[in-house]
Each structure stands twice: as C-alpha cells, then as structure tokens.
Amino acid sequence: MLDMAIHAIDLIRYITDLEITEATGFTGNQIFKYDADDAGIGVYKLENGALCVVEAAFNIPDDISVSKLELYGTKGCIIAKGTLSQEEGGTVEVLTIDEAGGYDAQQNRSTVTPIPLSVTFGNMYTKEIEGFGRAVLGEGKIPVTAEDAIQSQKAIEDVYRVNGIALNE
Secondary structure (H helix, E strand, O other): OOOOHHHHHHHHHHHHOOOEEEEEEEEEOOOOOOOOOOEEEEEEEEOOOOEEEEEEEOOOOHHHOOOEEEEEOOOEEEEEEOOOOOOOOOEEEEEEOOOOOOOOOOOOOOOOOOEEOOOOOOOHHHHHHHHHHHHHOOOOOOOOOHHHHHHHHHHHHHHHHHOOOOOOO
C-alpha cells in the first residue's frame, strides 16, 4: 500500500476534488519476504459518501497486471487502462449518458459508445518538474501541495492503523 496505492489515492483526490473521510482495508505479505507488504486493499469513503477501492500488489507479474483506474458516477464513467506506470502510456475512455439511469433488475442495457481521450505522452517526471518550475515563477499553481501529500499519506496510514500496524508514530 505504501509504495503504489498512494498514487491511486492522489488520483482519486485530484479527479474528484474530494477528501477521504474514512478508511479500512487489509495488507499482507503473500509471496515475498519484504519488510513492507506485497499486497493491499484499501476501501475509502469520500466526503460526499462515494466509496473507493484501491488495490496494490507487488505479488503479481507485471505482464498480467492490467493497471486500471475506474471511476463511476450517475451519468458516466472514466476507465483508464495501462496508465498507472513508471512510463506514460495506456488508454483512457469516457462513457456518458444524458440522464442518470436507474437500476434495471433485468439488466437491459443500451450500448454507450466510449469516447477515447487523446493524450500527448512525454516524460512524466519532466512534466512534474516543469509544472513546479512554472509555479515558482508565478505562472501557475503548485500541482501538488504539501497538504495534498499529507492527506494522501494519512489515507494510506489509516489502512495500516485499522489493522493494528503503527507506521513510525
């Protein structure tokens, strides 16, 4: 959870512009004999009541890891595949409907055509430094503040805390 899940937490907070109010989950060492866990699942509640699930695992081969981010709302969803990586890449699709739909027990669904998002790829680390540099020069906002980092870290630590694991307190 500590190493990889924090990035998913950052994305959830950034995309939704909402804070995490509650957390639970599990961590464990299933394959490797690391001091840190090799698998974890966090379940989070946002301030508007929305629920989020974050899975992070070092115990599956990279070749079969889908590396997917899914966000669902009442009028659409965003599905990103292969985007959570050390290198920029992957695809992002958006599906939207005009009106919030209800639950159909028969599961009669209409087909919604995904809208692919076009993205210019580059070096993400260079982009981070350039964004910070622009903010220092007064040409924009700091992309991620120290408070952002603290809130995301707290969300990760809360999963450990509910499992009785204290992290350097």
